[in-house]
Amino acid sequence: MKITRVETFAVPPRWLLCRVETDDGVIGWGEPVVEGRAATVRTAVRELSELLVGRDPLRIEDHWQTMTKGSFYRGGPVLSSAVAGLDQALWDIAGKVYGAPVHHMLGGPVRDRVRAYTWVGGDEPAQIAEAVREQVEAGFTAVKMNASGRMNRLATARDIDEVVSRAAAAREALGDDKDFAVDFHGRFTVANAAKVLPHLAPYNPLFVEEPVLPEYTHRLRDLVGVSPVPLATGERLYSRTDVLPALTAGVAVLQPDLSHAGGISEVRRIAALAETFDVLLAPHCPLGPVSLAASLQVALSTPNFLIQEQSIGIHYNVGAGPLDYLVDTTPLRFHDGHLLRTSAPGLGVEVDEKAVRAADDTVAHWHNPVWRHTDGSFAEW
Numbered sequence: 001m002k003i004t005r006v007e008t009f010a011v012p013p014r015w016l017l018c019r020v021e022t023d024d025g026v027i028g029w030g031e032p033v034v035e036g037r038a039a040t041v042r043t044a045v046r047e048l049s050e051l052l053v054g055r056d057p058l059r060i061e062d063h064w065q066t067m068t069k070g071s072f073y074r075g076g077p078v079l080s081s082a083v084a085g086l087d088q089a090l091w092d093i094a095g096k097v098y099g100a101p102v103h104h105m106l107g108g109p110v111r112d113r114v115r116a117y118t119w120v121g122g123d124e125p126a127q128i129a130e131a132v133r134e135q136v137e138a139g140f141t142a143v144k145m146n147a148s149g150r151m152n153r154l155a156t157a158r159d160i161d162e163v164v165s166r167a168a169a170a171r172e173a174l175g176d177d178k179d180f181a182v183d184f185h186g187r188f189t190v191a192n193a194a195k196v197l198p199h200l201a202p203y204n205p206l207f208v209e210e211p212v213l214p215e216y217t218h219r220l221r222d223l224v225g226v227s228p229v230p231l232a233t234g235e236r237l238y239s240r241t242d243v244l245p246a247l248t249a250g251v252a253v254l255q256p257d258l259s260h261a262g263g264i265s266e267v268r269r270i271a272a273l274a275e276t277f278d279v280l281l282a283p284h285c286p287l288g289p290v291s292l293a294a295s296l297q298v299a300l301s302t303p304n305f306l307i308q309e310q311s312i313g314i315h316y317n318v319g320a321g322p323l324d325y326l327v328d329t330t331p332l333r334f335h336d337g338h339l340l341r342t343s344a345p346g347l348g349v350e351v352d353e354k355a356v357r358a359a360d361d362t363v364a365h366w367h368n369p370v371w372r373h374t375d376g377s378f379a380e381w
Helices: 038-049 060-069 077-098 128-138 157-174 189-201 214-226 240-249 262-273 289-302 353-357
Strands: 003-012 017-022 027-030 113-119 142-146 179-183 231-233 338-340
Touching: 003 038, 003 353, 017 038, 017 077, 017 353, 027 077, 027 179, 027 289, 038 231, 060 262, 077 262, 077 289, 113 289, 128 142, 128 157, 142 157, 142 353, 157 179, 179 189, 189 214, 214 231, 214 240, 240 262
Parallel strands: 113 142, 142 179
Antiparallel strands: 003 017, 017 027, 113 338
16 A cells, blocks of 8 residues: 555645545545645645655554654754654544544554633633533533733733633632643743743633743743642643653643654654653644544543643634534544544544535635734843
């Protein structure tokens, strides 16, 4: 069996899918994308496909090594995301060839269902309580929300009150038996995060995500030492070597993205590394159906898994959602806030190829907004 063709599809709202075809007619799907840089990653996929066409798709590890280490310049979000999507597609092919779900090939399931959380609010959240209650009524046991929109470099009393009041509203709406996480999105300086984190402790968030930008991972130890709240990071870290400083700093939760951090092959290794530090895994996934399906295969077979992000209903998804590109949406339907283990081969979902081809390049490429403070200076997004 040989790989004969690799195709990519830029689909709404902001995703890139790839299709890997073999001469035996087995098709694998992946999701290689950097949000806001889909066209750039598309070029990287095309370049990497030259290493795959004509070769055996079942040599997954050999392909991963070649794609990641076969050139002088390595790593970074664009290349690792291109590798991630292709790696997902190769695992999908392997599962279909062997007639087994990917999690069986990763050692078998360690759980039968995967707890997921859903987003509430937007980039500049206002009313939280009502949104949280809606998700509780829908059966979710956990939600995540942004701490703030634009944030002063050192929080004012009003800034802190606004962050804390939203946390308090979320806790009141959830009660004591459900969870909420708070995403700082790297919008806080180290000093600012240290100033704000203690104020959140009375509301017992599950974790605070990305308290500072990944450029300042070397400062995470300072925050771990003063934070009464568990800290999480990892969505903008792309390899075992990238996550190691965060692990040694003492974070509680690691959040690699299956479409950014080298795919199933590398995230599986990242999870094992995290386990040696007694750190839990909560895969980042504000993306599409293939990325979520790949995340679930890792979650089902990872002992130190905590909770899964997913984008169904997220505020970013305008014009389409993950379920719009599936033939059968059953595998991604929620049951009391959980996704259930299935025995379908490969990634466990069937992509609607007709819908994907029809949607390809039908909208302008998504870009994140550029924010500025009131004095006109650039604000971290």
